[in-house]
Amino acid sequence: MKFVVSSTDLLSHLAAISKVISSKSTMPILDNFLFQLSDSGLTITASDLESTLITRIELDNIDGTGAVAVPAKLITDTLKEFPEQPLTFQIEKDTFHVEIFSDNGKFSIMGQDPEDFPEQPDLNEEGASSINVSHVALQKGIEKTLFATADDELRPVMNGVYVELSPDFMSFVASDAHKLVRYRRIDAKAEFESSFILPKKPASLLKNLLPKEEFDVKVEFDDKNAFFTLSNYKLICRLVEGNYPSYNSVIPTNNPNKMVIDRLNFYNTVRRVSVFSNQASNLIKLNINDNKLVVSAQDIDFSISAVERLACEYEGDEIEIGFKSTFLLEILSNISAGDVRLELSDPTRAGLLLPAENAHEDEDMLMLLMPMMINA
Secondary structure: OEEEEEHHHHHHHHHHHHOOOOOOOOOHHHHEEEEEEOOOEEEEEEEOOOEEEEEEEEOOOEEOOEEEEEEHHHHHHHHHOOOOOEEEEEEOOOOOEEEEEOOOOEEEEEOEOHHHOOOOOOOOOOOOEEEEEOHHHHHHHHHHHHHHOOOOOOOHHHHEEEEEEOOOOEEEEEEOOOEEEEEEEOOOOOOOOEEEEEEHHHHHHHHHHHHHOOOOEEEEEOOOEEEEEOOOEEEEEEOOOOOOOOHHHHOOOOOOEEEEEEHHHHHHHHHHHHOOOOOOOOEEEEEEEOOEEEEEEEEHHHOEEEEEEEEOEEEOOOEEEEEEHHHHHHHHHOOOOOEEEEEEOOOOOOEEEEEOOOOOOOEEEEEEEOOEOOOO
16 A cells, blocks of 8 residues: 655654653554555554544545554654655555655665554443533643642542533533642533543643644543544543542632732742742741731741742731642642632631632633641
8 A cells, every 4th residue: 555645744643643652551562653544544543552542634645545553753753854745655565564755765664463453442322421612611621720630549530630511511620639620611511411530641632632723622421431533633531430529528618818919929929938948848838917918938957938028909817828839839820810819718728719800701710729737
């Protein structure tokens, strides 16, 4: 079989799906791309068993059909060295020998039997759900929550993004027990109530693919797998099995102490002051009273300390609360509003951080951060 393809077009597709390939694969065939040639174009698949990414390139110059597994690193490293030009691929079906003809040369690659490549899982039609989601809503939902997922082998349900569908909204939730993020889109709805836990790796793959998307994404899922169909790519992934914790029960309500402050000033102050915090605890203290925020940190072992004062709008009683600076910085960097609102009840309960005004009228976001004990 034989086909002609643009070197840069092929490289861009391979680079996008190569991120799914694991460097610690136990199956040698998974170090390859699966090339499948049909009358209308070339379908390329990469997989690590847990996640599979498929892309398709429409081609005009095709002779024959068939499939071959091509070494992923070798083909991508080769394509990176080519300027934009048409490349002719000639594949022997019996030996899986691949020859690539460029303007000035010939390159030979030994492919592998495509039959060894694992089959894609099928959607269980009986218990499956399907919804078309705005690519913007899906992208924002993953972007705003992915950083808060856990790395906990004992509680794998915490290691992914919990996606919740209802007739009123679509929610994305992530938590590592220290911080929790809930991002909700009112413009993304389903006619049913359902949920699934999207693992971290496929969520990260989607985060990279969605900025290039222009149309709605078709999301299909059953109790084991999820299928995301984009314009030029399809992602199939195994879902995290188990029940996500009841996250709503840990979100504090009726917080009497509320501060509104410029997010960037707050972020930069925390960054500067946190340099002086204890390296083991990263503890910083916030003292809020009379429209003034005092951010402080100290490391007694090295006899260093720092204090900065910021103006803010504050309603409530004087309060002093401690947070882990690295977590607070992560949260502040993932809020896109100009001003941020911090809601507190007392120093022992979680603080809520919200954008003072949501950037989009159809979105609702809150971030929760557990406090740290302040030693007297």
